[in-house]
Structure formats: structure tokens, C-alpha cells
Amino acid sequence: MIRSLLSAVLALIFVVSGFSQSYFEDGLSANFHKERRQALRELMPKNSIAVIFTNPTKNRSNDVDFIFHPNTDFFYLTGFREPNSVLVIFSEVRNFDSFSSNEILYVQPRDPRAEQWNGKRLGVDGVKEKLGFEQVFLNEEFGKTPVLNIQESEKILSFNLGKTQEESSANAPLISMIGKFKTETQYPKELSEVTMEMYELIRATEVGNSANVAQVIGRYQRTYPEVEKDPILSDFVKADSPEKRMAIKQNIPDSKLDITSLPKMMDQLREVKTAEEIALLKKAVKISAVGQIEVMKAAKVGMSEREIQGIHEFIYKRYGAEGLGYPSIVGAGNNGCILHYIENDLTNVDQRLLLMDLGAEWRGYTADVTRTIPISGKFNEEEKAIYELVYKAQEAGIALCKVGTDFSEIGQVTRQIINEGLADLGIIKRGERHNYFPHGTSHHLGLDVHDRGGYGSLKEGVVLTVEPGIYIPEGSNCDEKWWGIAVRIEDDILVTSNGPVNLSEDAPRTVEAIEQMMRIPSILQNWALPEID
Numbered sequence: 001m002i003r004s005l006l007s008a009v010l011a012l013i014f015v016v017s018g019f020s021q022s023y024f025e026d027g028l029s030a031n032f033h034k035e036r037r038q039a040l041r042e043l044m045p046k047n048s049i050a051v052i053f054t055n056p057t058k059n060r061s062n063d064v065d066f067i068f069h070p071n072t073d074f075f076y077l078t079g080f081r082e083p084n085s086v087l088v089i090f091s092e093v094r095n096f097d098s099f100s101s102n103e104i105l106y107v108q109p110r111d112p113r114a115e116q117w118n119g120k121r122l123g124v125d126g127v128k129e130k131l132g133f134e135q136v137f138l139n140e141e142f143g144k145t146p147v148l149n150i151q152e153s154e155k156i157l158s159f160n161l162g163k164t165q166e167e168s169s170a171n172a173p174l175i176s177m178i179g180k181f182k183t184e185t186q187y188p189k190e191l192s193e194v195t196m197e198m199y200e201l202i203r204a205t206e207v208g209n210s211a212n213v214a215q216v217i218g219r220y221q222r223t224y225p226e227v228e229k230d231p232i233l234s235d236f237v238k239a240d241s242p243e244k245r246m247a248i249k250q251n252i253p254d255s256k257l258d259i260t261s262l263p264k265m266m267d268q269l270r271e272v273k274t275a276e277e278i279a280l281l282k283k284a285v286k287i288s289a290v291g292q293i294e295v296m297k298a299a300k301v302g303m304s305e306r307e308i309q310g311i312h313e314f315i316y317k318r319y320g321a322e323g324l325g326y327p328s329i330v331g332a333g334n335n336g337c338i339l340h341y342i343e344n345d346l347t348n349v350d351q352r353l354l355l356m357d358l359g360a361e362w363r364g365y366t367a368d369v370t371r372t373i374p375i376s377g378k379f380n381e382e383e384k385a386i387y388e389l390v391y392k393a394q395e396a397g398i399a400l401c402k403v404g405t406d407f408s409e410i411g412q413v414t415r416q417i418i419n420e421g422l423a424d425l426g427i428i429k430r431g432e433r434h435n436y437f438p439h440g441t442s443h444h445l446g447l448d449v450h451d452r453g454g455y456g457s458l459k460e461g462v463v464l465t466v467e468p469g470i471y472i473p474e475g476s477n478c479d480e481k482w483w484g485i486a487v488r489i490e491d492d493i494l495v496t497s498n499g500p501v502n503l504s505e506d507a508p509r510t511v512e513a514i515e516q517m518m519r520i521p522s523i524l525q526n527w528a529l530p531e532i533d
């Protein structure tokens with residue numbers, strides 16, 4: 001990294017922020033984002049305003065920040081990838097002194113010196129031209145009346161901003177905008193999203209259902225300490241008559257601010273992917289499948305987990321993917337039992353089973369593909385038995401990815417197959433509770449690896465993972481021959497009116513197909529690097 005003396009002196013100005021291009025030339029079209037904003041507007045209540053901040057820049061250490069990643073709701077609605085920006089959407093066109101509009105985007109200014117260090121900024125004019133917004137202002141204008149126009153709105157929709165902290169000096173403009181927003185909306189200082197949700201529940205409570213609402217809040221108290229500590233909520237739960245509960249309801253502060261509806265609206269919008277999104281997801285997944293294929297050819301005894309991770313990630317870069325959807329998981333043997341193992345620091349994978357869960361990010365969309373392979377090139381008897389059980393469960397799960405299936409059914413069916421199979425193998429007793437499959441089977445996939453979406457019945461255009469697994473750590477209460485076996489198989493499935501489409505089918509998945517691919521020589525075989533002490 002270049003770091004001149006001058007930059008050291010001007011460290012505060014020239015923070016090394018991992019800034020990337022403002023928008024994707026070959027990603028979603030400006031029209032996509034415009035249509036999605038209109039779709040959101042149609043879900044918003046009358047005379048409401050939605051305020052959507054992008055993410056803060058996160059500090060890595062000293063004057064180096066992590067590569068900036070926009071907030072995915074903000075990106076979905078704008079296509080803009082620069083920090084320190086906020087989108088304001090009005091449910092209807094509002095008239096201001098010098099313009100009328102139903103949306104405004106606030107962005108950081110052009111700055112030749114900052115751009116020399118950290119990359120080009122679009123600025124107000126660039127955003128208008130490239131992203132198709134008509135009303136674009138500098139972020140310092142945010143909150144100046146009448147532009148924000150909050151007070152004239154009946155509802156102010158936003159997200160939980162309680163946790164946004166100034167982690168890097170590069171965030172100053174964002175923090176300033178959030179501060180203005182909080183002041184204008186009297187944003188509760190220490191109120192969490194779940195506490196506000198409970199308040200909203202109580203606001204809607206009638207005498208007849210107050211006991212049920214108290215029960216619901218009581219359940220939340222067990223999981224969320226902030227709900228337990230809140231005096232109004234705990235009084236409500238403790239109250240022993242509807243009359244007392246209705247009296248406590250009067251203590252809930254009135255608020256125009258609503259931070260629970262917008263996340264639900266975004267879930268609804270982002271759950272079903274458009275054709276443009278599906279094309280980008282397909283590319284991310286196909287690239288990730290090539291990574292799995294090349295590693296199947298190249299993996300051998302003596303390689304490190306990190307080296308294998310590097311082969312996957314090199315392939316992503318070779319195709320021009322901008323990054324990873326999540327930290328890569330490459331775990332050999334017992335390491336595979338750690339579900340989100342990201343250290344990847346075993347220096348020799350030896351003859352172990354290797355679990356590889358990785359996803360390229362292509363124009364904002366991420367894949368999430370897992371393959372488990374035997375480094376020896378051949379599954380042994382126990383590995384094969386576990387692998388084929390996971391495969392059987394996954395096949396049943398994939399077959400259920402049809403319009404109308406209930407999300408929970410996929411989990412139930414895969415779990416039942418695994419439970420029965422583990423009992424057949426003598427790893428558990430029939431009906432015994434166990435912890436060998438400790439995670440869910442499916443989640444939505446999109447701009448986030450665990451994407452927004454509802455968990456009711458599947459709709460056409462949904463993309464979800466199906467990823468059963470069995471993990472038997474060393475020391476488990478079963479025959480030692482099973483210890484250290486960890487298998488997850490994860491594919492990315494598009495739900496269509498003609499049934500499931502496996503977007504990651506290029507990556508071999510059966511025992512035979514994997515073993516066959518592992519017999520193919522890799523071009524990396526002859527790539528010798530000099531020894532370094």
C-alpha cells in the first residue's frame with residue numbers, strides 16, 4: 001500500500017478507505033432501481049416518508065478501513081455504492097420551493113484530493129446522469145428544512161439506527177445525517193428494534209386480546225434483555241387484568257417513527273427476484289461452481305486450507321467478480337464441524353474430508369455453494385455413508401422447492417431423513433435428540449447471503465439454498481469411526497413455475513461425480529513457486 005509522508009501527516013483527511021466504483025456498469029439497470037422504488041412507494045402508507053441510510057464505513061485498524069459495502073436495501077433502491085449517502089422516498093409527490101418530487105438522494109461531494117487517493121466519486125451531477133435520479137443534493141443539505149420535510153409526514157419509516165456508531169472518521173457525514181434525522185424524529189435513544197416492535201404491538205392492543213399480547217411480550221422477554229429491562233413492557237406483562245394493561249398502554253409514547261414496517265416491506269420486495277437479478281445471481285453461482293470444480297481437480301495432500309481457499313477466490317477474480325458474499329469457509333476433517341469456520345489455517349489438509357462453503361459476489365449478488373470432498377480422491381466407507389445420507393436429504397429438499405411449498409416443510413423433511421439415517425447407521429438411537437445437524441436447511445439468497453424474504457410459502461422467482469449437513473465432532477457419543485466427519489452439501493435453487501432449477505448444478509455433487517472430477521489433472525499441478533524461508 002502506498003503511504004507517503006504527506007498522507008501520514010494528513011491521516012485524518014486521507015483515511016485509507018477501501019472505496020470501490022460508485023455503481024456497476026454491467027449490473028442492475030437504473031430502471032430496475034427506479035421500479036423497485038415505485039414498488040416500495042406502493043407499500044407505504046399515505047403521506048409517509050421512508051429514510052434509508054447506507055452503511056457506515058468500518059474501521060479495520062488505525063487509518064485503514066475495511067472495503068466499503070453499501071447497505072443492501074439502499075443499494076437495491078438506488079444502485080449507488082458510495083458511502084455517506086441517504087435515500088428519502090415520499091409516498092406521494094411533494095412540492096418544495098424550487099421543485100416537486102417523490103424522492104431525493106443525498107450524496108457525498110466531489111473532492112479531487114480524496115478522489116486521487118480513494119477513487120472517483122459521482123457527485124450530484126454524476127448520480128443524476130448515471131443513476132437516473134432527478135433530485136440529488138449534497139449530504140450536508142440533509143435535514144435542512146424544507147427538504148427533509150419530516151414534520152409534514154404522518155409516518156416516518158426507517159430502520160433500527162440504534163447500533164450505528166462512528167467506527168471510522170470516514171463516517172462523519174453519515175453520522176451527522178443520522179444525528180439530524182434522530183433529532184427531527186425524536187428517535188428514541190436506547191430503544192431497540194424489538195422494543196419498538198413490542199410498543200407497536202401494545203399500541204394496537206384492545207381489551208379483548210391484551211392477555212395474549214402480554215404473553216407474546218413475555219416470550220420476547222426471555223430472549224431479549226432489553227425487552228425484559230423496559231419498565232413499560234415489564235409492567236404490561238406483570239399486569240393481572242385487562243384494565244391495568246389498558247392503563248399501561250397510555251404510557252407508550254406516541255410516535256410517528258416506525259422502524260418495524262420498512263424491514264417487512266423490504267422483505268416483501270426483495271424476496272422475489274426479477275429477471276435482471278436472476279441473471280446476476282446465476283453468474284455469481286456459476287463462477288462459484290467453477291471454483292469448486294477447479295479445486296476438485298487441484299486439491300491434494302500437502303495443501304493448506306488457505307491455499308485451497310485461494311484457488312476458489314482466484315477463480316472468482318479471474319472472472320471479474322468484485323468480491324465474496326461472506327468469509328470463505330474451508331475446513332478439513334474436524335474443522336468442518338465448526339459451522340462458520342473461517343480461520344482456514346490448517347497447513348496440511350492431508351487425507352481428510354474437506355468442507356468448502358464459498359460464494360462469489362457478482363455485481364452485488366452472492367452465491368452460497370458448499371461441496372465436501374475427500375482429499376484422497378475417494379470417500380472411505382464411513383464418509384460415503386454420511387455423504388449419501390446428506391445427499392438423500394438434500395435431494396428431497398430440492399424436490400420441494402416448488403411454488404406453494406411451505407418453507408418450513410423443506411427443513412422438516414430433510415431433518416427427518418437425517419434423523420432416520422443416523423439411527424439406521426447406529427450413530428443415534430431411534431428418536432434420540434442429537435446435535436449433529438444444528439442449523440436450518442434453507443435461506444433466501446440475493447444481495448445478502450442470508451437475504452431478505454418471508455418464510456411462508458415459496459413463490460416463483462424466489463432463490464433459496466438447500467443445505468443439509470451432518471457434523472460429528474471428535475469425542476461425540478458414537479463409535480469413534482464416525483468422529484471428525486463433517487459433510488454439508490449446499491446448492492442454490494431458483495423456484496420456477498416448472499419446478500426447482502439448481503443454479504449450482506455444474507459443481508459435481510454425487511459421490512461418483514466428485515470422485516471422477518478429482519481424477520482429472522489440474523493445470524495447477526505444474527505450477528511450482530520458489531521456496532521462501
Ligand code: GLY
Pocket residue numbers: 326357368443449467490
Ligand atoms: N455460508 C453461510 C451459509 O451457508 O448460510
Ligand code: MN
Pocket residue numbers: 357358368369370490
Ligand atoms: Mn454456505
Ligand code: MN
Pocket residue numbers: 368443465467490
Ligand atoms: Mn447458506
